[in-house]
Amino acid sequence: MTTETIPAxxxxxxxxxxxxVNWEKWGWLYMRISGLFLVVLIxxxxxxxxxxxxxxxxxxFAFIAGKYATPFWIVWDTLLLWFALIHGANGMRTxxxxxxxxxxxRRVLLxxxxxxxxxxxxxxxxxxxxxxxxxxxxxxxxxPTFCPVK
Amino acid sequence: xxxxxxxxxxxxxxxxxxxxxxxRLAGTLYRGREGMWSWVLHxxxxxxxxxxxxxxxxxxxxVRISPQAYNAVIDQYKTPIMGLGELALVIAIGYHALNGLxxxxxxxxxxxxxxxxxxxxxxxxxxxxxVAGFAPRQxxxxxxEATGHPSA
Ligand code: HEM
Numbered sequence: 500m501t502t503e504t505i506p507a508x509x510x511x512x513x514x515x516x517x518x519x520v521n522w523e524k525w526g527w528l529y530m531r532i533s534g535l536f537l538v539v540l541i542x543x544x545x546x547x548x549x550x551x552x553x554x555x556x557x558x559x560f561a562f563i564a565g566k567y568a569t570p571f572w573i574v575w576d577t578l579l580l581w582f583a584l585i586h587g588a589n590g591m592r593t594x595x596x597x598x599x600x601x602x603x604x605r606r607v608l609l610x611x612x613x614x615x616x617x618x619x620x621x622x623x624x625x626x627x628x629x630x631x632x633x634x635x636x637x638x639x640x641x642x643p644t645f646c647p648v649k
Numbered sequence: 650x651x652x653x654x655x656x657x658x659x660x661x662x663x664x665x666x667x668x669x670x671x672x673r674l675a676g677t678l679y680r681g682r683e684g685m686w687s688w689v690l691h692x693x694x695x696x697x698x699x700x701x702x703x704x705x706x707x708x709x710x711x712v713r714i715s716p717q718a719y720n721a722v723i724d725q726y727k728t729p730i731m732g733l734g735e736l737a738l739v740i741a742i743g744y745h746a747l748n749g750l751x752x753x754x755x756x757x758x759x760x761x762x763x764x765x766x767x768x769x770x771x772x773x774x775x776x777x778x779x780v781a782g783f784a785p786r787q788x789x790x791x792x793x794e795a796t797g798h799p800s801a
């Protein structure tokens with residue numbers, strides 16, 4: 500009869516050879532820090548666009564032009580775009596990792612999240628910073644009042 | 650010294666379990682109760698908001714095509730169906746944001762984890778207050794728009 504030897508518990512593992520960046524930890528932290536920023540950014544956004552005044556009924560091109568006449572909402576929307584999209588994409592990454600067990604499916608989904616995030620960040624940022632409040636192709640009556648009369 | 654490391658199998662006095670089993674069958678994988686349901690709701694709302702955000706960035710980008718194109722898109726947001734959609738969006742974000750703050754308190758505040766249940770009740774109460782504050786405004790805006798009081 501052989502004696503089974505059970506190793507002593509709580510003996511330390513051999514230390515890893517090289518310490519790498521713990522990306523999961525930084526992702527975890529990012530979800531929480533961006534969450535704090537998003538509370539302010541999102542509720543400010545929703546209050547101005549949905550709740551105050553006539554709510555969504557007062558939004559049109561001229562309304563946007565009015566908001567973007569000062570840097571305040573340009574900065575606000577930039578922060579909102581980047582924080583929210585990266586937060587959402589990283590959350591979706593977690594969910595894909597939880598449920599997509601087949602290697603190929605997981606690859607495809609994770610790639611789709613990454614590509615769509617990069618494309619939308621670039622698109623959204625370009626839209627914010629190339630916005631023209633008085634474009635030449637505007638139909639009559641769509642421009643804000645501060646545009647020069649044609 | 651296997652005697653020391655493995656411990657003995659002598660019968661221990663059976664302590665009364667402090668954690669009560671759930672009254673109803675709660676499945677085998679998760680434990681049910683507010684801990685699980687808060688997470689389920691957080692996940693569902695997170696995914697919903699994410700897909701809305703994808704669409705919302707695209708529809709807002711139309712503002713760079715022409716004012717009339719943008720106005721046509723944003724007019725869709727003023728229809729009754731989208732009006733209810735906006736209400737649903739605020740309900741979803743309201744829960745996700747409040748429960749997100751609860752998660753942050755549980756993770757970083759020494760007291761948070763112990764009182765996660767109380768925190769969940771507070772989340773639900775604040776959520777109700779938030780929705781009760783917004784829903785009447787939104788519903789009156791839907792009615793005003795539908796009954797021919799177009800954009801202010
Ligand atoms: C309003 C402020 C917000 C707060 C305070 C917040 C908070 C959080 C926190 C703390 C987590 C991490 C959960 C965990 O690691 O276990 C999380 C997850 C997540 N969030 Fe948010 N969030 C906010 C807004 C958003 C927005 C705008 C989106 C969508 C674009 C979003 C989508 C997600 C998704 C998809 C997850 C992953 C859910 C899961 O793993 O179950 N969140 N949120």
